[in-house]
Amino acid sequence: MMEYSCLQSGRRDLSRRGQVTIFVLVALVIVAGVVVLFLVTDKLSVDEVPGEFAEVYAYYESCIAEQTGLALKVAGVQGGRIDTGAYEPGSSFAPFGNQLDFLGVGVPYWFTVSGNGVVKENVPTLSKVEQEVGEALLSGLAHCDFSRFAAQGFVVEVGSSTAKVSIQPQHVGVEVRSDMRVAREGASARRTDHEVEVQSSLGALYTVAREVYGKQLEQAFLEEYAIDVLRLYAPVDGVKIQCAPEIWESQEVVDELLSGLEANVRALKVKGDWYDVQDKEDEYFVLDYESDVPVRFLTSKTWPSKVEIVGDRVDEFSMVAEPLGAEQGLGAFGFCYVPYHFVYDLLFPVLIQVGEGEELFQFPVVVVIDNNVARNSLFSETVDVDYLGREQPDVCGFRTQDVEVHLFDTQLQSVDGDVGFVCFDQVCDLGSTSGGVLRAKAPACVNGQLRVRAEGYVDQTQAFSSNREQFAEFILDREHEVSLEVLVSGSPVEGDVLVSFVELDLEGEAKVQGRTVSAVLPEVSQIKLSEGFYRVSVQAYGGSEVRLPKSSKTQCQEVARSGLFGFFGGTKEECFTMEIPEMVIDRALRGGGESEVFVFADDLATGRLVLRVDALPLPTSLDQLQENYEAFSLLGVDLGEI
Secondary structure: HHHHHHHHHHHHHHHHHHHHHHHHHHHHHHHHHHHHHHHHHHHHOOOOOHHHHHHHHHHHHHHHHHHHHHHHHHHHHOOOOOOOOOOOOOOOOOHHHHHEOOEEEEOOOOEEEEOOOEEOOOOOOOOHHHHHHHHHHHHHHHHHOOOHHHHOOOOOEEEEEEEEEEEEOOOOEEEEEEEEEEEOOOEEEEEEEEEEEEOOOOHHHHHHHHHHHHHHHHHHHHHHHHHHHHHOOOEEEEOOOOOOOOEEHHHHHHHHHHHHHHHHHHHOOOEEEEOOOOHHHHHEEEEEEEOOOEEEEEEEOOOOOOEEOOOEEEEEOOOEOOOOOOHHHHHHHOOOOOEOOEEEEEEEEEEEEEOOOOOEEEEEEEEEHHHHHHOOOOOOOOEEEEEOOOOOOOOOHOEEEEEEHHHEOOOOEOOOOOEEEEEEEEEEEEEEOOOOOOEEEOOOOOOOEEEEEOOOOOOOOEEEOOOOOOOOEEEEOOOEEEEEEEEOOEEEEOOOOEEEEEEEOOOOOOOOOOOEEEEEOOOOOEEEEEEEEEEEEEEEEOOOEEEEEEEEEEEEEEEEOHHHHHHHOOOEEEEEEEEEOEEEEEOEEEEEEEEEEEHHHHHOOOEEEEEEEEEEEOOHHHHHHHHHHHHHHOOOEEEEEO
């Protein structure tokens, strides 16, 4: 009986377990159903937009495509960059800056020589191009205009957005995540993900551009062509059989050389089927690189360039090669010769364009000829090198010194900004201040420089030897944007006016690290200025009636005589004449002055600065023109109101 009772009890337990299992399964089915229903409902609400709202979402996607297309065009024209950064001017050593002005658009150089002679590269990666296109797209979405839908009773709400751009060879994929809700008359729809494909060959053009740039970086083929042009269009070395000196006009040589570069560089092309080679001579201009899309090379003699010529007798006016013969006794046979050898430093920009029509990708490089020789080939895509192509050590990679930097304004309030450290020719980014303070590591360096930049304030530089100093403070002057107005004898100027502000110390000397701010009116009248002591110079130019007549310059020198007298060292005087053509000076100094003044913050706070100067008489002769320049040094500049 006991055994039977236990068996019955066991069966009841199994029954209960079976019931619990069924309940659990039912619960799981219900939960799964709810989840599926939720997902399906959400999917319908997000992706399957009712027909009455489809046009609104279609417009938004077309706006995404339009703004993406605009950003891609800008990136192509600006060497892959949307944000070209601040313009950095060049110098007399290398007049290029960091951007080439092409038809009013600043195109960042991929390869250039900085003002202090260091070769710099600035080649954007494809991911960087995608990032900047995405940022430009998000900024452009603010221009999507839903007003016509609002007039139809639609209420459109667009939340914050993010964008992901993927540049492919023949198209660009765009994914915008933006919570967009559209409602009308009690009905509504919501969509978060918006995917658009834009037809563009920017990816393919970028690839060709990188390949052409790599070939130029490795082989320096533009330099090799430039050397050929140099030897064809300018005197480099050679011998002429004559007893008189050989003379070239320096400016004429430079003009001829730049014109030759302009014509020959534009004739360059890569292998392709979009042109025909007319004869064997044209094959000289075809590069050993094949492309399915056109590749063009442009330069202009009006673009910034540098030509320096070195020789025994070279100045800004003439290049002279002296005759030889008497020293070797060859004059006895009536034989003289003129050997010449000139050394050129030549730097000029070339704009490389890939594609045609609306699909275009372009970037500039600087071509470097040093002492008649092409720059050294570079094989690294990201390396700092000096003027001759020698690799420089990465100083910024060895940060061992503790540095603490504090930034204040003139009221001793904390200011946040960016801090950099200059060691040799390299600039190391130390970071940004927080609450006016930055604690960071810097490389050990003697006679380095700390550079500080804060928005709305004047950049400052301070000598700093990180091997023995740890602490630095900066008091930054607020920068004001002002509009300049110049009055000459109380009247506005009709011609051009050059205005410059040179920052001075308390002794009236130009600061070693001071600023010089310039403007050319009427084209550029806005400048940024801070409170301080300045030497202000104003030069107003207008029409003149000065004509310099045609003239000539005669130069004589002793040359070896021919025949028997020459054999015994006899010489004679031989002269040559240089013709100087008539010149017309149609733009002359008509007013201005120079003064040392202290410009107060209150003067700048109005946003306008008026400069008063005296007028000078209209020059009609060279003497009067000279008198105007002499009188200018005695005139002053007054700051005042109209």
